[in-house]
Every structure is written in C-alpha cells, then in structure tokens.
Amino acid sequence: MNLRTTVPQSRVLAGFERNLHQVRESSIIAVVVLAIAMVKAAHSNPMLDTLISSYPDQLAGYENGYLLWKDGTRMPVSDERREKTFEELLKAPDILDQFAIRYPLGTPTTIPRVNEDPGRIRNEAFFRKMYGDCEKGEVARQLSPVPWLPNRGGGTVLVTAVNGVAEKLAAISRELSQLPSKFSRYLVPSEGAYNCRVIADTNRPSMHAFGAAIDLNSRFGDYWLWTKSREGKFDWKNRIPLEIVDVFERHQFIWGGKWFHYDTMHFEYRPEIIAHAKKGWPERP
Ligand SMILES: [Zn+2]
Numbered sequence: 001m002n003l004r005t006t007v008p009q010s011r012v013l014a015g016f017e018r019n020l021h022q023v024r025e026s027s028i029i030a031v032v033v034l035a036i037a038m039v040k041a042a043h044s045n046p047m048l049d050t051l052i053s054s055y056p057d058q059l060a061g062y063e064n065g066y067l068l069w070k071d072g073t074r075m076p077v078s079d080e081r082r083e084k085t086f087e088e089l090l091k092a093p094d095i096l097d098q099f100a101i102r103y104p105l106g107t108p109t110t111i112p113r114v115n116e117d118p119g120r121i122r123n124e125a126f127f128r129k130m131y132g133d134c135e136k137g138e139v140a141r142q143l144s145p146v147p148w149l150p151n152r153g154g155g156t157v158l159v160t161a162v163n164g165v166a167e168k169l170a171a172i173s174r175e176l177s178q179l180p181s182k183f184s185r186y187l188v189p190s191e192g193a194y195n196c197r198v199i200a201d202t203n204r205p206s207m208h209a210f211g212a213a214i215d216l217n218s219r220f221g222d223y224w225l226w227t228k229s230r231e232g233k234f235d236w237k238n239r240i241p242l243e244i245v246d247v248f249e250r251h252q253f254i255w256g257g258k259w260f261h262y263d264t265m266h267f268e269y270r271p272e273i274i275a276h277a278k279k280g281w282p283e284r285p
Pocket of ligand 1: 213215
C-alpha cells in the first residue's frame, strides 16, 4: 500500500505547517542562543578564562569586572589604569596586569629584552587570598614536606599543599631524578622553598612566602641584583641547564631565568602563565 495515498491532503498540510512552525521556533531559539553567546563573547576575556581554568579548586568564574572565588569572595580584575610604567606594574598590578608580558615556553631563542619579566608581575591580594598570609601563620598551616631528589641526598623541602603544589613538586623531583647524574649539582642542595620573606629590596612578598616557589643550588644560580653595577647595569646570564627548566615547565612552574631581572635558580608555580603561553597568549577581543 502506498502510504501517501492513505494520508488526507489536509493532514499532510497540517503536518507541514507544524514542521514549519517547529523550524521557525528552533531558528528563534538558535538566534537567542547566538545572541547570548555574542553578549558573553563581548564580556569574555581570554586571560580571565585562563586564570579560572588554572585554579579550579579556588576560582568559580568572573562577571561584570569581578573575579569570583568559590567561597563567595569578589575581587575587581582591573583598576582601570592601562598606562602603567614598568615600576607601577611591579608595585601595584591589578589581576589582569599579571598577563602583561608574554612568557616564552620552552627553549628561549633570545635573551630577555629590557624589563621583559613574564610572570614577575603579581597581584599581592590575589596570591594572599590563594595561599594565605605567612605573617599570620596561614601559609605554614598548609605546608607539606616533599622529598627532594631523595636518591641524591636532597633532603626535604616545604611547599604549600594548596592547588596540589606539593604533589606537582614531588612529580618534578621524580622526573629530575631520572636525569643523568651530571645534573645533580644544580639541583642539590636546594636553597629551599617556603620562606616567609619579602623580595630583596622591596616590601612585596616573595612567592616563597606563599610556599609556591623553590630555589635550586645557589652555587649555580645567577641573580640580577648580585651582578648589578653601581650605575644599575647588569647582563643576563645563566648556568642552569634547560633540561631542568623543561621538567619544571611541564608541571606548570615558570622559570626566573626567563626574566630580564633574572633569578636563574628560582622556579614558581604559575599554571595560568604556562597555560596562557600554550594558547599563544590571546589578549582581549
Ligand atoms: Zn626563589
């Protein structure tokens, strides 16, 4: 039996109209969804997207210029000052300023240009909220001992357990233990990790004060302040092998050797910097 002949014309037409109605409805929905996506895109910010996805334990999202923490805290992402000098960026950056300088992943092809210090711009309130205030004992409470290259006599270092930093450093230690023994002298003894102190010559807390940084053997470290002449001049130099840098970067630690104001024994946990570098450093649309 031919189906077409058994269905009255009116029902076919009604069905057609119903379908047409559904098509219209679904296209209205599509337009609305598209409009919402466009509004969201207009307010979306690739740097904040990276930040949120880099700290999933702590950050919930962002809206109307505020960063939303999972405990309900709201922080302004911008102070609306976009023409800051380098000194101002260092001393009083807002949350977005942390992305002001692109971090070069992997083996550097050039030495850093003047004031090219990717990741050295840190919003103090953001990191204090994240890891606590060491002066109040808030960081110490969350520290976890990590065996540091135990097969090479590296002892133990203390870092924060927040954001899984301790586990990540333990994984770094295991990977570094696989490198040939000629690398040991750079790694052991470590100059230490947690240290409730400010950055030399500043009143800003170091990432060591948050328990989220480690220094390798200072005998092979180079630091811009140690070599600065009376006239304020210093030349970039480094003795840390890049095989070591690679291991740290694979676990979301950035290297102080990629800064014009270099600190080559220093590594700190900055997943947002590594993640944004992997995306090609997208800026605001
Ligand atoms: Zn350091």
